[in-house]
Amino acid sequence: MPEGNVESFQSVFDRYFGEVYGYVAYRLAPDRDAAQDVTQEVFLAAWQRWDTYRRDGPVLSWLRGIARRKVADQLREKVNGPCSAELTGLAAATGSGEAQERALLLAQAMRLLPAECVELLEEKYLEGFSVRQMAEKRARTEKAIESALSRARDLLRTAFQRLQAKEEIGNGCARL
């Protein structure tokens, strides 16, 4: 790889490392070891593709796209993830705060959603793309994207609320 490319990739690495790790760790929570391994895989894959990266969009989106795929691979490997009670237990064991508990539930809820829903929700609400941009990218109408987003929001809400109820029942039992 030419020196200039190495330098520019290094600056991308320095700039976005925290955000890529944060994303991977949230999706794989509470498995921190897996998050570290997957983050390394993301940057390795990004570096290997750096010469062919078309630079037709924000670099963070490109990195998140790679991260999303690597996370999906990782989740497929662990078909049966820990149940919410275990997650809560793990969170407590690591001394997490309320924000991390919420993040954990959100991660678990996201895992119950189809991949397309996760991608839509994250593009819109994490990466801040407009419906128009998302429609253009997928060659679909804005209306179609809006209704897909609405379905995805409903699914997320239902999944989150179910997990939350489950967690509350778990906590109640633990107190008995």
Next chain:
Amino acid sequence: MAAPDFENERQIEAALAEAVRAHAPPVGLQERIRERLFARPQVAACPDPQPIAVLAERRGIVGQITRNRRFQVLAGATVGAAVVLGVLLLWDGNAVQSVSAMEKMAENIRKVRSARWGRTVQLLNPPAKATKPGQPPAERQMSFTGYWLASGSRRTESDNLPKWKGPGPQFISISPAGKLGINIDHRRKTFFHSPPFLRPCPTSADWRWEVLGKFSGKADRDLGVKTVEGKKVHGFQIDRKKIHGPEVMPGTMEIWIDTESNLPVLVRDDEELPNDAVCTVVTTDIQYNIDFDPKLFDTTPPQGYTDETKKPTPLDEQVGEIRKALEACSAATDGTYPGTIDELSVAEVFGKWSKRMTKAIRPQSDKGFNEIAAIWEYNPDPMYNGKTVRAKDKDKVLLRWKLDDGRYEVIFGDLRAETVTAERLHGLEGK
């Protein structure tokens, strides 16, 4: 555990951002991965004598190591200096950062050649007062796409109007710099020409690049960093009067600036209107320095469309309508006028939410307000002094504008009208 129920989009946005933020990388992880990624033992181990290509490659790596070490030394020295500087600046650290980011943004905006953006204007009526219990606040929403050239040319397209099925936007307004503009309605198959555009009316859908480019000063609040449209952006909140000028309606603006290009990625402008109504203008999907197709600024009318260009209103009639509108304001408010052109436009466009300016004023004032708005947008030298001039101020200039013959038309506080020379105006305004 307090948790979001994801009833609105902002909650999802906040929950996702919080989830990512909740996970900071463990200490040393970045360095470990960096080492694994960028170490190149195969090149360093190359035996002498080395081929030229390998030497060059190796020089590159040596250079890289040297730069890294230099960076480490520099970083060490900087940490020491930063501690001292940090103590000195602690009292106003955020403000310092805001000044530099906002001013850098202004500087970069001045260098922009062209821009395209999407704009949503949402008008939300008072949540508590004007809705029935249990119903969400009523709202109106419109969206626009804007095109802008540094030369001053503009094009605005309306999107998603309810009665329009397309294709393309229903309304298109094109104003090439210094030339006659055109406004096309594809639904009604009509068009009308407008004079060369000089300045936007406060309620115009135009993006005011000029004001952001001229900005200097401090933001009021640092909103931190987040991702918008895949870009890392730093947000600042600022009193909208500091951006648009003291005469506009109150409210706040959020400006989210790309940390790489130092140009706005998202701008949210919340304008507080009479009776707790809020007009929120969100500018997003902004693309800079695009080579637009010159056809975008072509003002040739579409074939077969009806020309609805109005002849300029005769001066007498124009003055009559303006006086009628201002008189209605004065009568409804014990001798005062809307303080600014902005308030006046608000009275015109959003008047139905204004108690003072609703029923009493609108029927007899619409034409007059339109005339004032047109003067504001197209006249080369207008002035409006609604804040300081009252109905009792019979010799003070309330409104004036330049006529084609170089003289000025003046409307005084008592709504008397007079055509005066520039010298006479100078004398009047010196009072």
